[in-house]
Amino acid sequence: MPSCAHNTKRETPNLAESFLLMGTTVTIRVVGDAPDLRMQESIQRAIGAMHAVERACSRFDEDSALRELCRHPGQLTPVPPVLFHALRIACEVSHLTAGVFDPTVGRILELQGFNRHYLTGEEISSGVPSNIPTSYRDIILVQDNLSVRLDKPMMLDLGAVAKGLAIDLAAKELGEWDGFAIDAGGDVYVHGVDPMGEVWTVGVEDPHHAEEPIALLRAGDMAVCTSGSAKRRSPLDPDIHHLWNPAENRPARGLASCTVVAPIAVLADVSATAAFLLGPDRAIPFIEDIGLVALCVKENGQILQTHTMKEYLT
Amino acid sequence: MSSLSGSRLMGLCTIAVGAIYAAGYLYTEPSITNARGTPPAIATTQSPRGSAKSKTPSSKAGSSAAGQKPSATGASAHTMYKDGVYTGAGANPYGTLTVAVSISHGKILSVKITSYNMHYPQSIIDPQLPQEAVSKQTWRIYIVSGATASTYNFAEAVYYALQKAKV
Numbered sequence: 430m431p432s433c434a435h436n437t438k439r440e441t442p443n444l445a446e447s448f449l450l451m452g453t454t455v456t457i458r459v460v461g462d463a464p465d466l467r468m469q470e471s472i473q474r475a476i477g478a479m480h481a482v483e484r485a486c487s488r489f490d491e492d493s494a495l496r497e498l499c500r501h502p503g504q505l506t507p508v509p510p511v512l513f514h515a516l517r518i519a520c521e522v523s524h525l526t527a528g529v530f531d532p533t534v535g536r537i538l539e540l541q542g543f544n545r546h547y548l549t550g551e552e553i554s555s556g557v558p559s560n561i562p563t564s565y566r567d568i569i570l571v572q573d574n575l576s577v578r579l580d581k582p583m584m585l586d587l588g589a590v591a592k593g594l595a596i597d598l599a600a601k602e603l604g605e606w607d608g609f610a611i612d613a614g615g616d617v618y619v620h621g622v623d624p625m626g627e628v629w630t631v632g633v634e635d636p637h638h639a640e641e642p643i644a645l646l647r648a649g650d651m652a653v654c655t656s657g658s659a660k661r662r663s664p665l666d667p668d669i670h671h672l673w674n675p676a677e678n679r680p681a682r683g684l685a686s687c688t689v690v691a692p693i694a695v696l697a698d699v700s701a702t703a704a705f706l707l708g709p710d711r712a713i714p715f716i717e718d719i720g721l722v723a724l725c726v727k728e729n730g731q732i733l734q735t736h737t738m739k740e741y742l743t
Numbered sequence: 744m745s746s747l748s749g750s751r752l753m754g755l756c757t758i759a760v761g762a763i764y765a766a767g768y769l770y771t772e773p774s775i776t777n778a779r780g781t782p783p784a785i786a787t788t789q790s791p792r793g794s795a796k797s798k799t800p801s802s803k804a805g806s807s808a809a810g811q812k813p814s815a816t817g818a819s820a821h822t823m824y825k826d827g828v829y830t831g832a833g834a835n836p837y838g839t840l841t842v843a844v845s846i847s848h849g850k851i852l853s854v855k856i857t858s859y860n861m862h863y864p865q866s867i868i869d870p871q872l873p874q875e876a877v878s879k880q881t882w883r884i885y886i887v888s889g890a891t892a893s894t895y896n897f898a899e900a901v902y903y904a905l906q907k908a909k910v
Contacts (some may be wrong), residue, residue: 448899449842453892454856458885492850510766514759521747521755525748547894548851548901553762573831588886597760610885614892623885633890642887688888696756719749 433610439626441607444468448476451483451592452547453614454504457599461474471606474601479613482598485511486591488535488551488584489546495585499535499555500581505571513575515590516568522699523565526715530703531675533563535584538673541664555584564675588671592616593654593698599684600694611694615656620696630743636685636726643732644724654697656705657686674706683709683728690722690741695722709733818856823849830857833897833902837861842897844904854901861896 444465445458485494490498494512519532536557542554562585570577596611596618603609608621619629633641633652674681687705691697700721704712709727716723717735724734824846832841838861843853
């Protein structure tokens with residue numbers, strides 16, 4: 430967590446720096462034989478890429494392109510590529526889950542008390558009416574000129590997509606290194622070798638016992654993203670967490686966490702959230718159907734996993 | 744094996760990352776000062792890929808008047824900050840931490856964690872500190888995937904840094 434250089438005898442030179450970003454803590458570690466300064470500059474570029482995604486897709490920043498779009502329901506509005514693609518991915522997953530995943534839940538989350546900017550503490554109030562039901566079908570995407578029309582007043586929430594996209598763009602900036610690991614508050618991407626010169630081992634947190642990982646995964650380049658109910662609770666009601674199932678108008682139930690392995694982080698991130706929302710009976714079939722790898726932990730502690738998971742477990 | 748829908752989703756995600764990267768990053772800036780009467784447009788500056796990848800918008804003039812005036816759209820009159828780097832510290836019974844907040848064009852550009860000396864009891868340990876937690880394992884684990892970490896611990900330090908940055 431702290432910024433520190435690890436230069437012990439056994440390790441390849443590596444450097445990690447941590448930031449607050451997208452409502453969570455982000456740590457990037459790079460591995461390679463280079464001066465610290467070059468590592469720091471590279472990490473800074475990666476963080477810059479993540480900030481760019483945050484500035485476009487945050488519902489907590491009223492200057493974001495997302496908020497700008499939400500101020501103009503009914504109008505075809507040009508948006509930056511990052512927002513357009515984030516929405517396209519979100520709508521595709523909404524379609525695949527028949528609306529159990531839905532990016533139009535922003536206002537509901539806001540009313541549940543998920544409404545403070547993580548840095549300034551400022552309370553956001555979009556003023557969007559909450560009595561008009563919305564769904565992903567009210568989002569019209571026009572590919573030709575990267576424009577979007579929202580057919581009803583709504584507040585978008587792209588939390589499940591934007592962080593993954595940010596990780597993938599940061600990874601693009603770090604390609605020169607022998608190895609790197611990006612940890613965006615528990616959503617991770619690893620590439621190449623770890624400081625010991627081996628492929629990275631990624632722990633999967635046990636949602637019921639955070640001190641001991643429930644599984645260890647090993648693979649070359651991979652994203653490992655987890656959706657869980659443990660850490661984000663409504664300040665208004667501790668029984669309410671941030672993963673909302675609009676199809677049933679309540680927080681998702683049955684799973685404590687769902688971890689997905691995928692080649693890119695945005696795919697792992699959005700699939701983990703969708704699987705969590707689908708619940709214990711449908712999570713694994715959904716992940717298997719889209720050809721990914723998952724390990725889910727039920728609220729009662731039982732582990733469910735795709736048959737492909739064993740290829741990654743150490 | 745991946746179904747058709749899985750292939751399609753994978754394709755969309757891959758295209759997204761490639762297209763956004765190729766386009767460079769588009770920055771949305773607070774509306775321009777002369778926006779009065781016109782629909783609030785999304786003003787953008789582009790950082791073209793391949794050139795020096797500075798993440799600050801290119802116009803230097805933007806750092807003075809234009810960048811610091813609150814949006815003319817009436818959307819808000821939110822807090823503006825003085826450009827610079829400001830530090831803040833936080834403490835609780837478990838230890839201390841410090842952050843460095845960078846302000847550019849009157850807005851928060853980044854928040855770096857400059858020190859972190861929290862020692863929680865195992866029962867509430869943050870998964871961000873995996874090495875200690877799993878030191879008995881064969882492999883060193885540098886990274887753990889879990890539910891999204893909260894920034895609650897950092898609120899105090901960021902608050903003090905932003906107090907210094909207020910205009």
